[in-house]
Amino acid sequence: MNKILFLPFILSSFLFANSGEILYKQKCQNCHGNYGQLSALGHSEAITGWEVAKTVAALQGYKEGIRNTNGMGAYMKIKMSSFSDQDINELAKYIATLKKGN
Numbered sequence: 384m385n386k387i388l389f390l391p392f393i394l395s396s397f398l399f400a401n402s403g404e405i406l407y408k409q410k411c412q413n414c415h416g417n418y419g420q421l422s423a424l425g426h427s428e429a430i431t432g433w434e435v436a437k438t439v440a441a442l443q444g445y446k447e448g449i450r451n452t453n454g455m456g457a458y459m460k461i462k463m464s465s466f467s468d469q470d471i472n473e474l475a476k477y478i479a480t481l482k483k484g485n
């Protein structure tokens with residue numbers, strides 16, 4: 384019985400540890416590519432391996448509606464509005480690990 388009760392805790396810590404990767408694959412990969420190599424909708428730079436601080440600044444800028452580098456900032460504002468600061472940090476950490484050819 385005890386083992387069954389502990390299972391959800393083990394599963395949730397597993398999810399938490401990988402949440403940046405999971406979020407990226409679910410919410411970003413379609414436009415940015417599986418390792419950030421694509422120009423999303425033909426309007427973004429490749430984001431492969433961007434430093435954490437650079438990605439956080441970009442994503443917070445979109446969320447606040449003050450970033451629009453390639454004329455499509457409104458798209459990213461809609462995308463980012465549902466992400467918490469914690470989600471943004473996790474995403475940025477994951478993006479920093481991406482490498483060409485992953």
Ligand code: HEC
Binds near residue numbers: 407412
């Ligand atoms: C519908 C397609 C789409 C999705 C999904 C999407 N993006 Fe974007 N992303 C864009 C576009 C278009 C831009 C360029 C916006 C602009 O003009 O500044 C962009 C820009 C960016 C930039 C800055 C790149 C630059 O050129 O300055 C980062 C970082 C980024 N996106 C990360 C993400 C993350 C993380 C997610 C998932 C939460 C995500 N994007 C989901 C389309 C998308």
